[in-house]
Amino acid sequence: MREYSAYTLLKNALTGNRDWKQAWRKAEPRPHYDVIVIGGGGHGLSTAYYLAKEHGITNVAVLEKGYLGSGNVGRNTTAVRSNYLLPENHRFYEHSMDLWENLSHDLNYNVMFSQRGCLNLAHTPGQLDEYIRRGNALRHSGIDSELMTVKQIKRLVPALDVSGSARFPIIGGVMQWSAGTARHDAVAWGYARGADRRGVDIVENCEVTGFLRDGDRVTGVTTTRGEIRAGKIAVAVAGSTGSVMKLAGIETLPIESQVLQAFVSESLKPILNTVLTFGMGHFYASQSDKGGLVYGGALDGYNSYAQRGSLPLVEEVHSEMLALFPSLASVRMLRSWGGLCDMSMDGSPIITTGPLPGMYLNCGWNYGGFKATPASGWCFAWTIARDEPHALNAPFTLDRFHRGILIDDKGMGATPNLH
Amino acid sequence: MIIKCPWCGPRDSSEFVYQGEGGRTRPDQSSTDQSAWNAYVYDRVNTAGDHDEIWQHSGGCRSHLKIIRNTVTHKVLSVVFACDTQDQEKPA
Ligand SMILES: Cc1cc2nc3c(=O)[nH]c(=O)nc-3n(C[C@H](O)[C@H](O)[C@H](O)COP(=O)(O)OP(=O)(O)OC[C@H]3O[C@@H](n4cnc5c(N)ncnc54)[C@H](O)[C@@H]3O)c2cc1C
Numbered sequence: 001m002r003e004y005s006a007y008t009l010l011k012n013a014l015t016g017n018r019d020w021k022q023a024w025r026k027a028e029p030r031p032h033y034d035v036i037v038i039g040g041g042g043h044g045l046s047t048a049y050y051l052a053k054e055h056g057i058t059n060v061a062v063l064e065k066g067y068l069g070s071g072n073v074g075r076n077t078t079a080v081r082s083n084y085l086l087p088e089n090h091r092f093y094e095h096s097m098d099l100w101e102n103l104s105h106d107l108n109y110n111v112m113f114s115q116r117g118c119l120n121l122a123h124t125p126g127q128l129d130e131y132i133r134r135g136n137a138l139r140h141s142g143i144d145s146e147l148m149t150v151k152q153i154k155r156l157v158p159a160l161d162v163s164g165s166a167r168f169p170i171i172g173g174v175m176q177w178s179a180g181t182a183r184h185d186a187v188a189w190g191y192a193r194g195a196d197r198r199g200v201d202i203v204e205n206c207e208v209t210g211f212l213r214d215g216d217r218v219t220g221v222t223t224t225r226g227e228i229r230a231g232k233i234a235v236a237v238a239g240s241t242g243s244v245m246k247l248a249g250i251e252t253l254p255i256e257s258q259v260l261q262a263f264v265s266e267s268l269k270p271i272l273n274t275v276l277t278f279g280m281g282h283f284y285a286s287q288s289d290k291g292g293l294v295y296g297g298a299l300d301g302y303n304s305y306a307q308r309g310s311l312p313l314v315e316e317v318h319s320e321m322l323a324l325f326p327s328l329a330s331v332r333m334l335r336s337w338g339g340l341c342d343m344s345m346d347g348s349p350i351i352t353t354g355p356l357p358g359m360y361l362n363c364g365w366n367y368g369g370f371k372a373t374p375a376s377g378w379c380f381a382w383t384i385a386r387d388e389p390h391a392l393n394a395p396f397t398l399d400r401f402h403r404g405i406l407i408d409d410k411g412m413g414a415t416p417n418l419h
Numbered sequence: 420m421i422i423k424c425p426w427c428g429p430r431d432s433s434e435f436v437y438q439g440e441g442g443r444t445r446p447d448q449s450s451t452d453q454s455a456w457n458a459y460v461y462d463r464v465n466t467a468g469d470h471d472e473i474w475q476h477s478g479g480c481r482s483h484l485k486i487i488r489n490t491v492t493h494k495v496l497s498v499v500f501a502c503d504t505q506d507q508e509k510p511a
Pocket residue numbers: 038039040041042043044063064065066069070071072073074075076077078079080206207208209236237238239240244260261262296337338339340341365366367368369370371372
């Protein structure tokens with residue numbers, strides 16, 4: 001029987017909630033595994049889950065240096081969408097969307113996936129043309145995308161300033177109705193629990209400090225909790241990719257770590273029922289079920305491993321917010337924080353075997369890897385289990401930069417702070 | 420974050436534009452070595468710690484600056500004019 005159901009909820013409510021099983025065991029690391037996954041973020045946990053579920057590989061450890069969910073999986077603004085331009089991204093992010101749509105049932109854990117749509121606002125005719133092009137590309141791949149008029153936009157989000165006298169007048173927008181939000185912590189906890197129930201050891205407070213080698217081959221790791229060996233070692237550490245890979249002697253990668261900030265306002269009555277993006281700068285927002293506006297903007301724009309941002313960006317984000325919603329001027333900001341983003345040189349991820357024998361690499365998520373969590377783990381597990389990529393992640397190689405087959409969705413070139 | 424421009428003095432970081440990692444060497448214009456060009460364009464050291472980088476004081480004197488900054492603490496350790504560093508190509 002499913003562990004969480006109406007029946008067990010009722011039964012536990014009547015018996016003082018004393019009989020719930022721990023969501024995941026506090027596992028002690030064992031000396032040897034078939035697979036070690038470094039990084040207990042969304043991607044590491046979903047990788048472990050799909051290794052067990054899809055490939056029957058259960059002798060697996062996830063090693064997390066802090067507590068589970070302390071990285072970006074617990075810091076993001078939870079937007080889930082698949083409205084990219086290029087076919088490689090269409091296929092990958094639509095697979096993610098398919099997994100999202102059934103995730104709560106699959107995990108028996110409510111991840112609160114809410115398909116409330118994602119609306120990109122256009123402010124110039126050129127921008128609207130670009131949205132039409134992207135919308136057509138999406139529809140060509142069978143993915144939903146719909147152009148919206150100012151009138152439709154105003155009906156959907158009445159608080160928006162759609163007057164012609166706005167600083168950047170809104171002239172239309174493009175909507176992906178199947179996009180939305182999910183509860184980020186629940187995604188981490190649900191995958192952790194699902195992996196644990198299938199035998200995976202989730203080892204928290206266990207930082208990888210070095211790699212054990214046999215010639216070129218990676219055979220294990222040294223950690224703050226001792227040496228652990230494994231046949232296969234998978235790296236999924238997002239913003240820490242540069243420093244972890246240096247421990248294995250990989251000195252350069254097509255990755256820069258930069259900080260992205262996010263914010264939550266005090267609780268408001270319902271004002272925003274979709275994920276909204278501003279087109280004349282970097283600003284986007286949604287409203288949480290508790291009523292807080294969850295919003296963010298651009299990267300701080302320089303290399304950082306600090307997990308905190310600086311004030312100029314705070315000012316910029318709020319000025320953009322007020323350009324769209326003058327009525328929010330007296331609303332107070334409740335919290336702000338930063339997370340480390342692994343910005344790749346073309347804005348697309350890397351999910352691959354190598355670069356050393358015995359090693360597998362998952363990184364380059366930029367500031368958009370939350371939506372990818374299901375498909376990333378699904379594809380990475382396939383790649384680890386079969387020693388070759390699935391067709392969905394085959395384009396996301398590490399050597400594509402040197403081979404000239406980039407997947408640059410925004411056409412920004414090798415300038416990660418502009419993706 | 421405050422950056423001390425050698426020309427203008429201490430200024431807020433928002434006056435400056437980040438131009439990326441400073442340790443990269445651009446191959447000679449006439450070079451046909453594809454891997455050297457690829458490495459220059461795409462590969463980064465991405466140091467956690469003291470990091471060599473280029474900024475421009477675009478909201479001030481417009482000088483290009485070579486900066487060493489700690490990427491963990493954001494402390495700026497040294498700022499010099501990029502043209503004063505020896506790896507700068509001399510015009511022919
Ligand atoms: C402010 C912000 C907003 C965002 N908003 C969105 C959004 O709206 N939509 C979206 O799709 N994406 C968003 N993202 C991006 C998304 O959060 C990330 O791309 C994604 O979470 C990265 O994958 P992850 O969950 O595995 O990373 P993480 O949760 O960061 O996991 C990596 C883990 O590796 C661990 N680790 C590091 N070094 C070691 C070591 N040596 N040993 C052991 N463990 C180690 C870390 O502690 C961390 O827990 C946002 C990111 C930020 C910062």
